[in-house]
Amino acid sequence: MSLHLILVEDDEDYAQGLAADLKAMGHRVERAGDGRQALAALDREQYDAVILDRMMPRLDGLSVVETLRARGITVPVIMLTALSMASDKVDGLEAGADDYVVKPVAAEELVARIHAVMRGRRWMVSETDTIRAGDIVVSPTSFRAWRGGQPITLANLELKLLAELARHAGEVLTRAMLIERVWGYDFEPETNIVDVYIRRLRMKLTEQGGADPIETVRGIGYSLNP
Amino acid sequence: MIERAIRRMSLRRLTACVLILFLIATVATGISILAANRVTVARLVDQRIEAIAELVLERDAGQAMVPTSEIRARIATLSGARDTGDVGLLLLDPAGRALGGNITLRRPLPLGRSDLRERDGIIGLSHGRALVREAGAGRRLVVVAETEPFDSYRATRTRIYLIGFGSIILIVFGGIIAFSLLVSRRIGDQRRTVEAIIAGNIRHRVPVTGSDDEFDRQAAAFNGMLDRIGELMEGLRGVSNDIAHDLRTPLARLRGQVARIAQEAHDPVQAERASAALAQCDTLLAMFAALLRIAEIEAGHRQAGFAPIDLAELVEETATMMIPVAEEAGQRLGVTATARPTAFVGDRQLLIQALVNLIGNAIKYGAPGGAIRVALDGAAGGVTLSVADDGPGIPPEQRARALRRFGRLDSSRGQAGHGLGLPLVAAITRLHRGRLVLGDAEPGLRVSLIMPSR
Numbered sequence: 001m002s003l004h005l006i007l008v009e010d011d012e013d014y015a016q017g018l019a020a021d022l023k024a025m026g027h028r029v030e031r032a033g034d035g036r037q038a039l040a041a042l043d044r045e046q047y048d049a050v051i052l053d054r055m056m057p058r059l060d061g062l063s064v065v066e067t068l069r070a071r072g073i074t075v076p077v078i079m080l081t082a083l084s085m086a087s088d089k090v091d092g093l094e095a096g097a098d099d100y101v102v103k104p105v106a107a108e109e110l111v112a113r114i115h116a117v118m119r120g121r122r123w124m125v126s127e128t129d130t131i132r133a134g135d136i137v138v139s140p141t142s143f144r145a146w147r148g149g150q151p152i153t154l155a156n157l158e159l160k161l162l163a164e165l166a167r168h169a170g171e172v173l174t175r176a177m178l179i180e181r182v183w184g185y186d187f188e189p190e191t192n193i194v195d196v197y198i199r200r201l202r203m204k205l206t207e208q209g210g211a212d213p214i215e216t217v218r219g220i221g222y223s224l225n226p
Numbered sequence: 227m228i229e230r231a232i233r234r235m236s237l238r239r240l241t242a243c244v245l246i247l248f249l250i251a252t253v254a255t256g257i258s259i260l261a262a263n264r265v266t267v268a269r270l271v272d273q274r275i276e277a278i279a280e281l282v283l284e285r286d287a288g289q290a291m292v293p294t295s296e297i298r299a300r301i302a303t304l305s306g307a308r309d310t311g312d313v314g315l316l317l318l319d320p321a322g323r324a325l326g327g328n329i330t331l332r333r334p335l336p337l338g339r340s341d342l343r344e345r346d347g348i349i350g351l352s353h354g355r356a357l358v359r360e361a362g363a364g365r366r367l368v369v370v371a372e373t374e375p376f377d378s379y380r381a382t383r384t385r386i387y388l389i390g391f392g393s394i395i396l397i398v399f400g401g402i403i404a405f406s407l408l409v410s411r412r413i414g415d416q417r418r419t420v421e422a423i424i425a426g427n428i429r430h431r432v433p434v435t436g437s438d439d440e441f442d443r444q445a446a447a448f449n450g451m452l453d454r455i456g457e458l459m460e461g462l463r464g465v466s467n468d469i470a471h472d473l474r475t476p477l478a479r480l481r482g483q484v485a486r487i488a489q490e491a492h493d494p495v496q497a498e499r500a501s502a503a504l505a506q507c508d509t510l511l512a513m514f515a516a517l518l519r520i521a522e523i524e525a526g527h528r529q530a531g532f533a534p535i536d537l538a539e540l541v542e543e544t545a546t547m548m549i550p551v552a553e554e555a556g557q558r559l560g561v562t563a564t565a566r567p568t569a570f571v572g573d574r575q576l577l578i579q580a581l582v583n584l585i586g587n588a589i590k591y592g593a594p595g596g597a598i599r600v601a602l603d604g605a606a607g608g609v610t611l612s613v614a615d616d617g618p619g620i621p622p623e624q625r626a627r628a629l630r631r632f633g634r635l636d637s638s639r640g641q642a643g644h645g646l647g648l649p650l651v652a653a654i655t656r657l658h659r660g661r662l663v664l665g666d667a668e669p670g671l672r673v674s675l676i677m678p679s680r
């Protein structure tokens with residue numbers, strides 16, 4: 001799916017590179033150099049998502065997202081931040097951003113996050129509900145999962161992982177996203193924890209037959225396609 | 227020699243030495259004054275009673291000896307006189323019986339001078355001197371006089387001494403103790419500053435009282451030095467962070483492009499090569515992430531987010547999470563928590579990162595089919611979190627280098643990784659006011675994080 005994006009970033013070099021990569025992936029990208037330009041552009045046109053740098057001259061990212069939300073504009077906003085401000089994640093989310101990533105971030109990672117936000121918006125699934133994806137059913141509240149009506153015995157983390165994949169079935173979830181959402185870590189472990197857990201999950205999902213529902217997107221992450 | 231001895235002495239010992247010497251000198255002075263006083267008084271009294279004895283036994287010209295009746299008369303005269311009324315006089319016959327006088331004796335006194343005490347039972351005399359002289363024909367004359375000018379003179383003198391010397395001792399003791407407390411408190415301010423800086427709080431400074439005394443000037447010089455070091459560190463950190471950040475940006479792009487090539491590759495050989503390139507990109511990115519994470523930790527901001535942590539639960543949960551990773555590498559992973567620290571405060575994410583890092587290393591470098599042991603034990607005033615493997619370990623002479631940034635080792639252990647894993651764990655430990663110790667698990671490496679509870 002081609003996305004119509006606006007990239008709001010004052011760092012010319014970084015913005016140029018990121019925009020080129022996003023375009024290479026087949027997305028339409030417009031650029032704004034500061035917060036005011038961004039608000040003006042968002043008034044004129046509709047975008048699928050906003051990629052918003054937090055630190056900018058004239059009007060910073062937090063003010064932009066607050067202004068957008070105050071005007072009732074619900075467009076998904078992914079906020080970019082320098083590492084030194086990574087601990088201010090809560091501020092960004094409270095201001096109304098949908099996701100918060102530390103720069104530099106690869107275009108693939110950004111697009112995966114945008115899709116995850118858009119998907120979450122469409123279904124508005126609450127975390128406590130039973131999730132269905134094809135023949136897979138996950139009930140995070142009762143710690144149980146089924147495939148084709150057959151119960152699957154999963155450890156706690158495996159269940160959380162399956163729930164996250166099922167919630168975003170058909171989309172790519174990057175390792176960073178999984179580490180953040182399933183493990184709750186604010187760092188990326190150098191050990192291949194995600195890959196190991198995905199392998200175990202695959203094994204349990206295919207134990208009673210059936211095709212492997214988890215697709216590996218090389219260099220990016222995983223996607224559940226039952 | 228003495229200077230060196232004093233230099234080596236602690237403030238407390240020096241104070242104690244000075245106080246003991248002062249106490250000895252003061253007590254010795256008091257005793258000397260008391261003794262001199264007593265000797266002088268005794269000598270004066272002796273001279274007086276000798277003069278009186280001379281008066282009593284003075285012979286008229288041509289007299290062989292003074293008759294008893296004459297002596298009695300003289301004693302009566304002297305007893306009645308104002309100047310000599312306080313002197314006791316007694317004349318004894320050769321058998322020691324009283325022939326006359328104004329006192330009685332309980333015991334025979336020796337010839338010549340002697341001391342008198344209260345128990346000698348002479349009325350009105352508690353301490354005094356006696357003189358016994360031959361009075362001719364076997365008779366003896368006893369003259370006694372008090373050495374105390376008034377009643378309870380000794381008690382009064384003792385009280386004066388106690389009050390006088392006591393107050394001197396108290397003032398000097400108090401003064402020296404106050405002085406040593408002041409010195410140790412002001413030096414303690416500096417020590418606490420240094421400790422805070424070692425613990426990562428580099429913005430800490432020595433308090434200045436504003437009195438512009440020696441300590442204040444010392445503190446100001448010290449703070450000036452810290453400011454300068456801070457500036458230099460800030461500059462260095464800025465440069466290295468900028469470099470790391472600037473290199474990360476093109477690297478992230480490169481990684482994205484390689485990932486796209488890997489996805490689009492239909493030829494399995496091409497895909498394999500792209501995957502290998504991807505893995506190298508990831509190692510480089512991880513290296514920068516570790517560098518920047520160390521910088522973030524050493525900046526000390528994360529201490530603001532410290533919260534109480536159930537460390538035993540954290541260790542058990544994280545180690546259990548890593549069991550599948552160890553199993554996949556053909557290793558066993560066991561965890562024991564003998565300590566359940568209740569007062570541990572720290573950064574949850576960083577502690578998990580440290581533990582995941584250490585277990586990851588143990589999996590990477592442990593012996594194939596070996597066992598990894600994670601343990602949380604109580605230590606004096608804190609806890610020890612340790613991860614042990616049974617791989618080749620790190621020889622003692624290379625351990626210090628292993629903790630240095632990019633401190634790659636000669637042995638097999640140095641071949642993989644980027645040399646920032648242990649320094650990152652060490653930085654996390656330092657942030658928690660602890661220290662990282664590399665030890666021998668016989669065989670293998672044991673990494674211990676020794677951290678205090680608060």
